[in-house]
Amino acid sequence: MRTWVNAEINKNIKFREMKIEQIYTGCLAQGAYYIESKGEVAIIDPLREVEPYIKRAKEDNAKVKYIFETHFHADFVSGHITLSKETGAPIVFGPLANPSYDAIIAEDGQEFPLGELTIKVLHTPGHTMESTTYLLKDKNGKDHAIFSGDTLFLGDVGRPDLAQKAANMTQEDLAGILFDSLRNKIMPLNDEVIVYPAHGAGSACGKNMMKETVDTLGNQKKMNYALRADMTKEEFIREVTDGLLPPPQYFPLNVKMNKEGYADIGEILEKGTTAFSPDEFEEAANATNAIILDVRHQNDFVKGHIPRSIFIGLDGGFAPWVGALIADVEQPIILVTDKGREEEAIIRLSRVGFDATIGYLKGSFSAWKDAGKDYDTITSIPAKELKTILSKEKAPVYDVRKETEYQSEHVLDAENTPLDYLNRYMAEFPKKEPFYVHCAGGYRSVIAASILKSRGIHNLIDIAGGFADIKKSGIPVTDYVCPTTL
Template identity: 60%
Template sequence: MRIEQIYTGCLAQGAYYIVSDGEAAIIDPLRETQPYLDRLAADGVTLKYIFETHFHADFVSGHLDLSKQTQAPIVYGPTAQPEFDAIVATDNQVFSIGKIQVKVLHTPGHTLESSCFLLLDENGKETALFSGDTLFLGDVGRPDLAQKAAHMTQEQLAGLLYESLYGKILPLPDDITVYPAHGAGSACGKNMMKETVDSLGNQKRMNYALNQPNKEAFIEAVTNGLLPPPAYFGMNVAMNKKGYESFDQVLSHGMKALTTGEFEAVAESSGALILDTRSTQEFSEGFIPQSVNIGLDGDFAPWVGALIADVNQPILLVTDPGKEQEAITRLSRVGFDHILGHLEGGFDSWVHAAKETDTINRIPAEQFASEVKIGKSKIIDIRKESEYAAEHVEDAYSKPLAYINDWIKDVDPLEHFYLHCAGGYRSMIAASILQARGYRNFTEVAGGFNAIAKTGIPRTDFVCQSKVLNEH
């Protein structure tokens, strides 16, 4: 028996590949299936089952393409209602893979169909728990994502989650290995550990959610402090439940190379968003007007999902040459399949064609420190609220990037402001969005707060809750 965790850092997502005696199972595969097919071929094994822990909200699974390519059936837990052929298992149903078995544990709470898969080794010993979004390391799945579909409140779903965890997971042996679907950085939980594998015994000791005195306390603990989910989550659930265009087709469309003239014509006729995936420094020095910069060198896909939101938005890509397929693949993982093509030769071809370009007004932290006037200059800090609360430039406003589509209307286009994040990645995203929407009277700070903190500029952890963007 062999268990392989296939972890994707950008999504903080874990898929699992299990092999025993010539047969294999895959749990929660990502959209692109070729890596799994390559593993199967290299091992000379047959894929027997594709297990899905639930209808995922934060990424589009590769279950449908993988099933078509291998003829392996897709397995869900009880109450799932997929709009395609699948096995909807009963609670405690057992599936054999080679000499091992996988037992379905229905654990509703994160969603109604959420299930964990308990692996029994060749000797029938309970060995591993593939816990999906029911149990994370250091946390549990948030109970607010399925409220509309379940016709339940988050408190009611949290109550179901309590019963699932305390009734089915906690009684399992301490030496079981827990393999969760996500780790730190995922929006599916709020307190996840950076580790991606742990023993159930350790989770029983240190996971706050597994150490509540009663159901009421559990509900309060897991619902407290939940931030609004990204807007694309519901669309990804629908794609996972109803089906989607094959990844090969999405890749074929996106890999269409467009000359500068073709690119310009498509942009004007289609209403497509021009998405520039180059580094923040490259982008700041020159880009196609109205482009939005979300760099491949950061949490690309989650930020696309959070800020563009509509997975049906047509997209035109500008990438460094050779990075087109990576960008298309990562977009498809979060359901952005309407990629109309990419600029052939990248941004350099646009410059060589003498097309119009734009730039971002970016300055180093030292210049920011020398010219800013605390109490008079407007400073917008777009880091997370928790980062801001820990320490920030004195008198700065806290306006997290995740909510830019809400707070942008409060920005006075006539009043100059400085913009920064932690290192420059997020502030360049914000700068590109602001500029694409007509805001130009601002200065973005290179290196963000990490660089600012090395200057002598006054900083504080005091938070003034009454500050609003449009005050004067």
């Protein structure tokens, strides 16, 4: 197994005439693909850092021939532009794409030879108007697999509300187009065709995705609500658009970068890996109005951190939470990391378009403490201590999990203030009396606590271990009650 930065080669399928590798990045719930046949390579939806693809091709004594993009991605910045520059391989989009750089805009049905294989363009608009599925045919011309981008996920389909402004359409219009794409282009394919989607469970690009990342089309026809054979277009539109949460604010900025271009990752790393002494760090943070982003483990942040710094740990859903909570990709960022993880943090920030990292604290937080600088802590208690407190008094408890998690089960009388939309609830937190904050396992609650403290709200207490430990402790919780329909 090959290790990529927070990426895992989850499927490695080899046949005599082909090699298909899915490079799945858990933090983004994103799948990129490496396809090789007879010394020719195609990359589909590559990550921002491209050196691993180039190295992989060299190891196979192969050359990157094509870089296929399924659409202009919103949730991450693709590496297509840099990879094309480094390898000379052309970028290929489907019909209706209008990038600001040189690319092949393929026609529906156009075929691209790759060794003994053929990759056929299936224009499948609906998620976006340029969305395209790539059909891989083997040396005998038999349909082998589809790389479906955000058109078809496992258990779901791409949300139709992200491109409505650009397309001058409603989400219902786009959902109707997606229905036609699925019925006319994908569902007629043979059941044994393998489905390789661009995302899995946890991505904000869909709502009901399965945890698996590879499946057969036949199984999806059975399991995926959106592929029901007897489904009308009206039912599809209603079900696909129901329950869509607002997309993260950074999504349009990533689309812009993918469409118009961006700086090479090497430039971002060169700037971001500037090492600051504690005094230089403090001066740089003040001079640039940079956000101090602490990416260590939450337990370390709780014990000590630079005042007003924001915690988003590398060992959680790092990049999506950065995008959701910082939002502005041009915001200067200065890092506090564990020693040796500086470059990883910069790369993972760049994956979602945050290229304005200006440097990091040399020697990590211990250097800050050793320099005699002021630092802050977060009061954190185990769930069993909260149980004792709640048995004696009615203390305010705030649950920062998603609304669906809260609705499923929550502490009696707890308020739901989802982390994604924490700014909306700032006025609701007590100003003086102690209050308690928890999430599912302890990661999101520390993010919330860091944001609250940065806003001057210090009378909070974190519940270590989150709802998982709360249930174990015996604190009374509610069971989900289905809302009454009048």
